[in-house]
């Protein structure tokens with residue numbers, strides 16, 4: 001097993017500001033990055049930095065925790081290919097619009113006609129979710145369920161993807177679920193907000209948001225098409241996939257990995273997307289199945305041992321927290337290793353992580369991963385320390401210091417053999 005620093009390379013983090021070092025990206029929500037909301041997204045500057053630094057045109061990059069597909073979009077913009085894996089089915093609906101590659105003729109008028117079709121729908125779509133009415137007043141539910149029936153009848157094309165993205169957003173805004181934070185719960189604030197809204201012409205507001213969002217997304221997609229004209233790289237998306245058991249059919253060697261694993265104690269991605277997923281026709285059973293695979297809800301099957309992790313384990317008194325820690329490192333490492341084994345020799349793995357606190361003890365995730373992987377077929381390259389400004393996590397709207405963390409780290413490892 002590794003001793004703390006084991007000589008060789010200096011493990012001291014190098015300070016960096018990804019926002020400053022990638023000045024060509026001024027706005028984290030540029031182009032189609034923010035069409036879909038997703039918690040704990042990468043800032044695109046981190047991904048752009050990894051791509052520019054460690055890959056070249058037409059390379060293949062894998063992200064085993066792809067979330068909303070930030071790596072996919074940045075890869076496509078810079079003429080790289082990407083393989084995106086995530087447990088969350090939402091990725092399947094995000095990618096066609098976020099990385100639109102179609103050649104279909106389209107116009108704002110065409111979009112407006114499709115929105116009208118949706119508004120005139122008479123059938124209802126009722127999500128296969130016992131509790132769905134808990135989240136909506138009856139009148140709002142009735143309108144949404146007609147609109148969703150309309151969306152589900154549309155052809156699979158750019159118009160549908162845009163209207164769907166817009167309706168996902170509205171279905172949260174007009175629900176009793178708090179929409180200012182990612183976590184799914186009914187808040188007093190939201191209850192009051194919705195009951196006041198219902199005293200107004202809420203239906204007209206809902207309709208106008210449907211148009212406004214859709215037009216805004218339409219403009220973003222047009223802009224994306226403009227800047228990616230002539231790009232023909234592939235973005236392969238495997239949603240609903242557990243990245244620890246994923247197998248790539250082609251046997252191709254990949255050039256790099258860029259990813260940000262789930263946070264140690266903020267693991268609620270599927271729950272966060274639950275309402276969206278029900279409206280998108282997923283069943284309770286399907287959602288339960290993927291929730292069970294979410295890190296770190298699963299039982300650890302092996303205990304990962306590294307110098308730093310063992311020290312932390314010794315200090316934690318609460319058994320439940322030790323179980324979470326064990327599960328987290330077992331499954332996070334399993335997913336990373338599974339994808340990292342697909343890298344070619346000298347391929348780089350760029351892993352963006354925080355140092356959360358468990359029981360008041362700082363868990364140096366990047367160091368633990370370094371200790372684990374340098375015992376395998378990987379070498380330590382460098383670790384960057386990026387001081388946190390703001391990042392939207394689960395707890396609050398803009399959390400200046402998530403999990404008590406002051407920095408996030410980009411660990412870079414190299415495949416040796």
Ligand SMILES: C[S@@+](CC[C@H](N)C(=O)[O-])C[C@H]1O[C@@H](n2cnc3c(N)ncnc32)[C@H](O)[C@@H]1O
Pocket residue numbers: 038039040041042064065066067068069070071085086087088241242243244259260261262263269270293294295335
């Ligand atoms: C920090 S988020 C990634 C966000 C992403 N970088 C982005 O920019 O949108 C971590 C992701 O890991 C996913 N995840 C959790 N357990 C997983 C597993 N076993 N296999 C694949 N993905 C998993 C979650 O669904 C979540 O989307």
